[in-house]
Amino acid sequence: MTEYRKQSDGTIVVGPSAFKNLFPNTSFPRVLDETLVNSLGYDWVYDGAQPSVTPPYESVARDGVEQVSGRWQTKFKVVTADADGKTAIDNNAAVGKRNERNQLLKDSDWTQLADKGGLSDSKVTEWATYRQSLRDLPTASGWPHTHTLPTKPS
Template identity: 30%
Template sequence: MKWAGLDRYGIVVMTGECPMIDDKTIFPSGLHKVIIDPPDVVVHSRWFHDGQSFEMLPDRPSEHHVLDRETRSWVLDLETCAKAARNKRNALLKETDWVMLPDVLLSSDVLAEYRTYRMALRDLPQQSGFPENISWPVHPEGK
């Protein structure tokens, strides 16, 4: 039997053929809903099931976009986007923590560049475009 598994937004996340065990169909766990005998759809974030039928959606702009079921359009989840930006910022700060150790020998000019870079990273959430449009500071070593 062919099937399509949907997530909580109605997006097709799995398709397949189900095995029968003792006349019972076994589906993978973690699916919100399963549609039996769907049309030939593929596992892709562009297939949507509205409860009645499948339709093709435009490409998902980023992993931070979620589907608005009513308008059938992708909307930016600002909370997820902000969390991802903060995680990236924290990783970049961690990469340069060594510079702040008291026994690191750097010239005062280089140390000032790192301090400026780290302050710019900490100030990212105050940027006017945060979290959608972020102007990332340039690493002192050009990374």
């Protein structure tokens, strides 16, 4: 959403409607332009570049505005999750990955039925190994962010 910075004190106004409401006795064109905004004592705030982050524990957070080459722009910073935040991120990811794993187990239940679903003994063993690998995922290296799913038998 477009932002405007008051030249006299740096106050930020968010959105064209909020800006227009500051001047109740002024008629505005439907779309504001930078020249008009400047003439009313405000600067247009452009979108600044956002830094790169390394998921899952880093995120981008707004950090005010800054002047770059004579233009005001949004400023961002990288925020790293604290211990509690990392735990929450891990727990949320684990829930989703467990749900995915559980669905894969359900989808392959038929391979372990008494009639073996028409599979040969070697295929039943292959599917049993696959299913055990799925069950072992929560203890696998990289769980729940960078683990590798076992390969489904053909």
